[in-house]
Amino acid sequence: MAHSFFDLSGQTAVVTGAARGIGAGIAARLARAGATVAVADLNAEAAADQAEKLRAEGLAAFSEELEVTDPSSVQAAVDSVLARQGRIHALVCCAGIAGKALPTWQQSDADWQSVIDINLSGVFNCCRAVLPTMVEHDYGRIVNIASLAGKEGNPNMVAYSASKAGVIAASKSMAKETALHNICVNAISPTVIRTPILDQLTEEQVNYMTSKIPRARTGTVEEVAAVAHFLASPDCSFVTGQCYDVSGGRATY
Ligand SMILES: NC(=O)c1ccc[n+]([C@@H]2O[C@H](COP(=O)([O-])OP(=O)(O)OC[C@H]3O[C@@H](n4cnc5c(N)ncnc54)[C@H](O)[C@@H]3O)[C@@H](O)[C@H]2O)c1
Secondary structure: OOOOOOOOOOOOOEEEEOOHHHHHHHHHHHHHHOEEEEEEEEOOOHHHHHHHHHHHHHOEEEEEEOOOOOOOHHHHHHHHHHHHHHOOEEEOOOOOOOOOOOOHOOHHHHHHHHHHHHHHHHHHHHHHHHHHHHHOOEEEEEEEEEEHHHHHHHHHOOOHHHHHHHHHHHHHHHHHHHHHEEEEEEEEEOOOOOOOHHHHHHHHHEEEEOOOOOOOOOOOHHHHHHHHHHEEEEOOOOOOOEEEOOOOOOOOO
16 A cells, blocks of 8 residues: 555656665665565675565565666666666665775775775766656656765765765756756765664774764664655655755754
8 A cells, every 4th residue: 555645656666775774675665655666786686585575565576686886787777677667767876885994094996996886886877877768758756875974074984985975966966967857866864874784884983973963873774765755756846956864963064
């Protein structure tokens, strides 16, 4: 049964990084609102399991394997969704990694590059692949998951912070390019959300980030998914080029 708010019946949404964590939560939320959801992830097996879980709830979902750093893999996944569904109404870019928690002078070329490739180029690759069909149909909603680190800069996370600042700026650029095509592009900046990505960080790093949150706790996947749901829906019609913080009050600007 679809929600009466932000109804997505008849729509198709692609969620990258949806095999687990925040992406999985957003995929579930959009499916419960009536969308058919492509659970797109590098981890094909986990993506298939996640889609199966949603179908077991009576929701519409299928999985797509994609490597966001590889433009041909991204294009193949988008083409496959279009062949199956005909349209892509919403894209949520959630695939991302934290990278190594080390000071800048101890980060290798590969440490820097892998985070930039996945978190920033990955978002570019996915948006570039879906925008032509959104422009053609004069409708689209894109939600890019950035991070508070992209606004404030977390110590020992130089590539991550820079990549997420890039995601916020790229979202604003694309929003302006597409504003006359009824396409809205927005970013979300969560603070610490309890998901497996935190396993890449030390407990000290997680405690440092949590200590900066006025709400004095970590956020939940559902709290991020609620904001993503609005931004991915037709109700989000006059909001574009914005960055929504889901941060328990951490950011003050
Ligand atoms: N968890 C947090 O505290 C937090 C805070 C702010 C922002 N974020 C951002 O939210 C997003 C999701 O984070 P999460 O905590 O759910 O992480 P997660 O590690 O639980 O899930 C990330 C998913 O992305 C997929 N992925 C990784 N690299 C990929 C690639 N190259 N191509 C395709 N898929 C790939 C993984 O397989 C995984 O399923 C990330 O962009 C992250 O930076 C997370």
